[in-house]
Amino acid sequence: MKYKIGSILFVIFLALSFGAAVYQDSQKKKEHMVKVPAIEDVVSAAIDIGGPPGPNKQPIQMEMNNNMQKMTVAKIIYWLSHAEYLGSTRNQFTSHGGGPNEFVMKTKDGKVISIFDAVDPISIVVTNGWMATGVSVSDQVTITYDNKIMRLKSPDLKRWIETDMSKIIEERIKEQ
Template sequence: MDIKHILIWIIIASLGVSGILYDVSSKKAFVTSNQLLTFANVKAAFEQEGLHLENWQGKAYFKLNGVYPRMFKADDGEFVVYVFNSEDNRQKGWDDFHKQTETMMLEYSHIYEVRNVLIFELRKPNNGYNVQKVIDRLYGGTDFLRNMKIEGIASANLIPSHAGCCAFSLLLRKEDSKENEVITKILGWLHSATIIGEAKNGFVSLGSNPTTLGIMLQNGTSITLEDAFDSVLSKLDNGSTLVQSMTVENQITLVQSGTKAMRLKSPELKEWIEKGWSQEDVFRFTQTDALAKVLTKQAKFPASPDQVKTIYEDVGGKQGSKIEVLLTTKVEELGGREFIVTLTKNYQLTVGGKSVVTYWKYHVNPSEVVLIDSKDEMPMIK
């Protein structure tokens, strides 16, 4: 994961170059989705991105969870690489590093956690961006993202940020020309995205569930994209710990079925999933739209809150009495594409000093209409 950590390192001296780590393969480095990495994989990924590896005989290094690192330079960058025999042992190595260095002097650098590999970047290479491409390649590359085509998508839907119970889904249909344009735009951003690392804190948000974009492929693979947040811990005066959320700049969280959650760097997709989606015409949902959805259930009511419709209803009695009934509609906007729609029948009668009124109240969003309250006072004349 490409995040800034406090890197504790006190002895960096006697640097020397003693040759090439490995022979360079002319073939493209390829790592399968479940493969554990070796030093050869790491070396090949760096070389393929134009970062030539040379041994670095530094005196300072740590044995982490029983593993010694290899140290090397690349384009004036300095790296310390640990290869563990499992991802769990890599995590234990990271924990071991914290234990060994908690009282030492502090320096800042980048740390990459890639499958079973831990990479300390002590000094950035001249072309620092290439390191991102190396990490991408070690994760198996973003080929599965870059190869996604509109033809291979079965469905897509967006669930805006919500507080648990109030979720609703906005569908994107590739058969619709305008919605197809939105999907194509999203695919373009995914094609150019960079893998940062695992999303250890990828499901922490600002007091609610983050905005989520779900994509189902024709081959059955599901992909979920979410706004990315990290948790921030702080100690209170009473000794308790306060957990807060902080959005991660330019990053989103990706979950592909059968794999761990990952972080992607894509400024355009980050901005879109935070707020840009709400400006898309295909997601417009107005007062008129909300009322139209309700009227599919109650078609006889007026299609505008400004109108009053008069009907005559049989209220019983031996002669089949009819009375004039006034039908009205009311729409209240809640925000976030949600509305309360109330349909009212006014019988223009008073019984026991109270007006006789029947109503139905619905909670409406783009994906559903839910009856939340009603009262039936149909008068019967004997």
């Protein structure tokens, strides 16, 4: 009888300990999540064309009065709100030839969210030293928000950056 009560108390203790650990982990993830704005709170959105500075690199403004463009921004907000937080990034590859193409939203409260392709660095040894480049990370995007750089898993948002955003940029460059 003595061992049954001890066993039951031990199982209860383990269950409570496990529950507390899971709760703390979920709270840690919440700390790092982006406060995704509602579409009504977005005052501007634009695609900043990456690469070295040049005359054809003016941001492409999303017209928030245009229903199709507003719908695109709403989709991006939806994908952000359903993205899986993967953590802060320490190894985002940045080219010395200029930054990446990025989608930038500004909100009524002055917050700025920048979204761009997640790219990890790789390097190889060559005869006269080493060479570095970047490799796109499958299904992941990098965002900057509130002075933090984070990785999110969002296959739909990644696909939009790689296809739709790239097409918008190509069309703009052809126009000029």
